[in-house]
Amino acid sequence: MSTIFLAVIIGASFGAVLDRVGATSPNYIGKMLNLTNLHLAKAILLAIGVGSVLMFGGQMAGLVDVGHMSVKTAYMGVFLGGLMLGVGWAASGYCPGTGLAAAASGRRDALVYAAGGLLGAAAYMLTYPMWKTAGLLTGKALTLGAVPGAEYDALVPGVSGDLAGILVGVALIVTAYVLPDRIISSPTTAPAE
Amino acid sequence: MILNWKLGGLALGLVFFAAVLLVKPIGVSTQFVILDGILWNAVNPEVVTQTTDGAYTSTNAYLAKSGGKYAKSIANPLNYSFVFVLAMMLGAFASSWLRNGVPASEKLMPAIWRNNYGDSTAKRFAIAFASGFVVLYGARLAGGCTSGHMMSGMMQTAISGYIFAAGAFAAAVPTAVLMFTKEA
Structure with a gap:
């Protein structure tokens, strides 16, 4: 039961913070992806960096259970699926988590998005054997360096996975600070008719 | 009403850290499959079945993969990952409500x-x-x-x-x- 209690606390915090950081608004997502307002990109980079430094630092200090790590397998379908997700993410302004959170926050188009998502997930359930047969789902779960106590292989063996994680985390935090507020400087005018 | 990126990013990072410290890293999209499975299994109870040794499996290859872990979650919706997503929606709802909701034009x-x-x-x-x-x-x-x-x-x-x-x-x-x- 205590894990259910944690699910409620951590889940509710995640949803509330997503909303407060602007991630439930397709306006912020759209302006991040068309490079006119990088507020959300900075927030996400900072968040990943902070999470990384705390997690790997905690693991080095023995305060965080390495067994809680959950590294996914890297395979061809990860990139292809990422491309597909990217198109729909940009067109709608919603990813799976923020779409559900936005629907809960009162956005009706997000509810429609979630319905499409249920159908898309069902379509994948039915076509999964095809991808598996094509060999696009096989790969390895890798981390950058070797993380002590974790069973994952390292991309660069011999490198401390904990130190690598802290360094990458710091790099992400620095990136969040140095990233400009916008990359495309002025709204491009619509093409002439 | 929208937090600046430093405060918002810090808060989000602390949530990521809390998740991996206490349970496991955050994830959402699997739960679309789980909800599909719950609905499918409600219509056709033969989709997810329990074998004699207590393990779960499914007539669908995707739901049966990795030792039937999706099938198990479908049979037991009150699991961490599914409740996490429901709670995420509740948290977003509460946060939105406290800032007077999404404007009518949005x-x-x-x-x-x-x-x-x-x-x-x-x-x-x-x-x-x-x-x-x-x-x-x-x-x-x-x-x-x-x-x-x-x-x-x-x-x-x-x-x-x-x-x-x-x-x-x-x-x-x-x-x-x-x-x-x-x-x-």
């Missing part, structure tokens, strides 16, 4: 969409539905979404997380730059 479509494509609800809903479809299809093919791969994956220096982020942004940035030429 309820059917966001300003960025209206400024580029006009007022048609049908058009916006059609794109939203199609987007949901490709996003979740893609997320399941990739084995995770923005939460599981990009946020949790990159936090753990998972190579799969970097590959996913590269693919997602390689498609998302050109799409958004081409589709949304007028700002919100």
